[in-house]
Amino acid sequence: MTDLPPRCAGVLLRGCGSATPARSISNDELGDRVETSDTWIRSRTGIAARRIVGREESLTALSAKAAEAALQMAGWSADSLDLILLATSTPDDLFGSAPRLQARIGAVRAAAFDVTAACSGFLFAVITAAQYLRCGAMQRILVVGADQLSRWVDWDDRRSCVLFGDAAGALVLEASIDGQDDLGGFLLRSDGSRGDVLQLPHHRDHLPLVGSASHQKGGFESIQMNGQEVYKFAVREVPAILDALLQKTGASAEQLDWLLLHQANQRILDAVAERFSIPQSKVLSNLASYGNTSAATIPLMLDEAVRDGRIQAGHRIASSGFGAGLSWGAALLRWSGPA
CATH class of the missing domain: 3.40.47.10 (Thiolase/Chalcone synthase)
Known part of the structure; x- marks a missing residue:
């Protein structure tokens, strides 16, 4: 464990939570869609099933459920949070889903923004949160890692569709000035x-705009x-x-x-x-x-x-x-x- 710089707060991990979609899809079920089998998938990946967001579910809803469970474990109210970081590459809103999460859980004092680093996102977000706590700028932070990769999987590509699922997990962190550091x-x-x-690349579609100018059509x-x-x-x-x-x-x-x-x-x-x-x-x-x-x-x-x-x-x-x-x-x- 490293020593903290002078007057620098420690970081405490106070509570965690998670949420998954109701629907689980087994390897055998995927075998009805593409040419694969439970034995083939398990032997190469260790995966037996995955959860997929349904019609009445959303990334924001899963994130909120995970966040509320973490807050409950810590014994905190949502309005005690100073910051919310949502690590996701699949937001409900491309402009960012963290503010929607902030509103949904009633964290009225908290600033909120998304962090995009794909599968590294949660760890990157926790480390980012720690810097706000260490410098004394904030006292309590919620970090959520959530992704709905089922939106962006080619379900007819047996090489990749067997790998991914949807879920959300949360961690609440608190600054400490007593020397303890997690x-x-x-x-x-x-x-x-x-x-x-x-990668999940942007479409390279160009459409006419005015005259000789064109614009790029949004989509991935x-x-x-x-x-x-x-x-x-x-x-x-x-x-x-x-x-x-x-x-x-x-x-x-x-x-x-x-x-x-x-x-x-x-x-x-x-x-x-x-x-x-x-x-x-x-x-x-x-x-x-x-x-x-x-x-x-x-x-x-x-x-x-x-x-x-x-x-x-x-x-x-x-x-x-x-x-x-x-x-x-x-x-x-x-x-x-x-x-």
């Missing part, structure tokens, strides 16, 4: 030169992914950044209680754990039930493990988010829980 260190990385291996393609390259990126960069963070902070893998990675592929989780000789009993995974929910995977898994008692107060967690951008990061966390 964020022991972090590292962030981006490499746009490799961004085309996982489906998710485009080079699965082999994404896998190689993850198994190379995630261990490297975690190793660099452990060295930077003077921590060791043996001191960790849990490894909590972005839930993209079980083989990635296994490879990272093997690199650090972390036993499977310390690797958190719910990938089988939800698939890759992008910015929601880490807080969704965190909430599940806190509520079922696996994660206890004082437990140390190494976390890493990685994905489109390309972007990736790592953080050493400690769970404090409600005051």
Whole structure:
């Protein structure tokens, strides 16, 4: 754990929550749509099912449900929040959905804005929130990671449609001036030169405007992914950044209680754990039930493990988010829980 700069506040993790759509779609059901099977999907990804937002559901509604659960755990009212960060790449409104979330939960004092970093988004947003808390500008912050990737999946592409699902997860953080700090260190990385291996690109449609001028029509393609390259990126960069963070902070893998990675592929989780000789009993995974929910995977898994008692107060967690951008990061966390 690193020392804080003079007069710099610590960060406390006070509550978490999550929400998933009602409808779960199994691998066998997907096999009725595309040429695939439960055995094929499980053996390559570890995924057995995924949740998909239905007609009466929305990203904002899921985010609000997760946020309210986190606030309830912390024992906070929504009007005590100073800031809301919504990590999402699939907002209900392209101008930003965080203000809608702010209004929906009644956080009348809070500023709110979106953070877009795809599967790294939640971790990037938590680290961003920590800076507001450390400098004393704010006291309480809600971070939500939520994505509705089912909007942008080509459901006839069996290479990608089996991977993704929808969900929301939330974490509330509080500034501390008593020396306690639940964020022991972090590292962030981006490499746009490799961004085309996982992207959701804008349509390149041009329509006549006036005279010889044209305009670009709004809209996006489906998710485009080079699965082999994404896998190689993850198994190379995630261990490297975690190793660099452990060295930077003077921590060791043996001191960790849990490894909590972005839930993209079980083989990635296994490879990272093997690199650090972390036993499977310390690797958190719910990938089988939800698939890759992008910015929601880490807080969704965190909430599940806190509520079922696996994660206890004082437990140390190494976390890493990685994905489109390309972007990736790592953080050493400690769970404090409600005051």
